[in-house]
Amino acid sequence: xxxxxxxxxxxxREHTRFSERHxxxxxxxxxxxxxxxATVLVAGAAYLFGRMREGSL
Numbered sequence: 869x870x871x872x873x874x875x876x877x878x879x880x881r882e883h884t885r886f887s888e889r890h891x892x893x894x895x896x897x898x899x900x901x902x903x904x905x906a907t908v909l910v911a912g913a914a915y916l917f918g919r920m921r922e923g924s925l
Contacts, residue, residue, distance in 0.1 A: 887894040
């Protein structure tokens with residue numbers, strides 16, 4: 869059992885992360901994800917602010 873665990877750790881440590889193998893793709897995907905989340909947050913805040921100004925919140 870310990871030998872299998874040790875080999876699994878060695879195997880895991882020898883492999884690189886996806887972001888290290890594909891840095892440009894990771895950067896583009898991260899940028900799109902952050903932009904989408906920021907857009908949703910800003911739109912939600914604008915919606916809530918509009919509802920507060922109407923007095924219906």
